[in-house]
Amino acid sequence: MTPELFKLLKSVDTPTVCNAIEVAQGKRGFSDFTRGTMLSSNVTAGAIVGYARTAQIAALAPPEEPKDVIRARRMAYYKHMSTPSEAEFDVPTIAVVEDLDYPNAIGAYWGEVNTNIHKAFGMTGALTNGVMRDLDDLANDFTVIAGSIGPSHGFVHVKTIAEPVEIFSMKVHDNDLIHADRHGAVVIPNEVIDTLEAAINKLLETENIVLEPTRGKRITYQEFEDIWQKFEASRT
DSSP states (O other): OOHHHHHHHHHSOHHHHHHHHHHHHTSSOOOOBOOSOOEESOTTSOOEEEEEEEEEEEOSSOOOSOHHHHHHHHHHHHHHHTOOOOOSSOOOEEEEEEETTTTSOOOEEESHHHHHHHHHTTOOEEEESSEEOOTTTSOTTOEEEESEEOSOOTTOEEEEESSOEEETTEEEOTTOEEEEETTEEEEEOGGGHHHHHHHHHHHHHHHHHHHHHHTTOOOOHHHHHHHHHHHHHHHO
8 A cells, every 4th residue: 555546545436446456457357345235424525445443243132241241342342443554654444343133233333422433543434234323413524334324222232353244245354455435345455456556547547538528428329439449449
């Protein structure tokens, strides 16, 4: 990761990153992204980019472990979430929290209190298959990408910390690099980091071959054939 790549990733949407990863890999078939429709707490905020801090929660039923065990795990969770990334410059972290009750999740873990706590830790947002609430009172500049919206926290409690999680069919390990926005999320493979900036720039350049002559304009099919031929040639 470089400051230039981080800035570029913040400026593009998640579909662009998915496509650029395939450019970097030189093939189609990349699949480390979420499936289905997710909800963003701020659709105009742009992408959140950072290293994952993973955990699992549940809320449908009260915890069966002793209260001191639950409290100790909760505090260990917050300690883990407060751990900054190991990047050489200030790359933030993202809370990636799997709700084990999904698809029947009812515990709104992400609300006014938790978003402010996690933002205070230096985190840039949260990704979850679970529930968010307090939509008008969430921390500023902290985007939650969630599976649903609901009013209650239920019996929410932390189950695991720093273990692999699954969010809408996307598997995430602690410290994975995440890119997420209102479209969903993607795990950026480590092996493409060195070439991803060039891949994004190439993707934007080749797409512009089609977009420049068509956006907001009327063209004939014959004109389109010529445009598409140039587009295909640029991708080979």
